[in-house]
Amino acid sequence: MPEEAKWYVVHTYSGYENKVASNLEKTVENRQLQDLIQEVRVPTEMVTEVKDNKTRQVERKIYPSYVLVKMVLTDESWYVVRNIRGCTGFVGPSSKPIPLTDEEVARMGVEVRQVEVSYEVGDSVRIVDGPLDGFVGTVEEMNTEKNSVRVTVSMFGRETPVELELDQVEPAE
Template sequence: MAESEAKWYVVHTYSGYENKVATDLKTTAENRNLQDMIIDVKVPVEIVTETVGDKTKEVENKLFPGYVFVKMVYTDETWYVVRNIRGCTGFVGPGSKPVPLTDAEVYRMGVETRSVKLNYSVGDSVRIIDGPLEDFVGVVEEIDADKDYVRVVVSMFGRETPVELELAQAEPIED
């Protein structure tokens, strides 16, 4: 089976067991020679600076407490391995059939990141190349590469309207 067939699935765990489930799943995949079937296991976190009194420290906060993301090729064997990890309560999906995440969900949730070559900047005119406003032209007002979004001001119905897009949904207009 190829990695191209692998999809991201969400596994529900007992609260506080996310890291244990992730490490146990990686270990079990190695022990059973399933590295080509269970490709990756992630617990998305964000680093937050907390201040208590006069002390500040950086803390990892889980973005989705109680959930672990698993990139795998879905078979009866991989289903069995994941379901039988201690602390795992099951896959997210109707009944016992897990539903894979779409590519858009994977990027939006921060499970995977994709690199977009940014060839425009604030003040440039861009054409929207995807979505309901496809082929509209606007001016870039704000760019946030970390959050994969750009704000473009588009003229529609005789008024300036700000529109938020993903970085890859706009391209510069060649003069």
């Protein structure tokens, strides 16, 4: 059985990101390669754009000219991805694919990790990561969709609200 799938970055011609992604998905389906090439993504974000005094929501590519592919690297999967029309190669030294690290995947927001929390609004929590490591505060607000929690911390005699990720805090004893 092949090893675990990892995320790779594929470079494409400018403006061909969606075409490369759809062609790759069709090829994977036609050749029954779902176990080797598991997911293809073109990361996008919603941006508010003002044009001619009108505001509108526009979907913009976060990494233009790049497509992210979650796959098990074999000669066959490399060949399939490399020979998609519009693809110029993998990101890495001399086009040798280098997988993204778990830290890079998390920072880029490619995979959304579900964080199980054992605290609620109003609970006392200890910050375990970041510049406020070791501080204790009270949970004011939680947003599991955005993976964020607002904690009120007492600093220099003042109550200060701090925006953190869910896994940066734990219940205080």
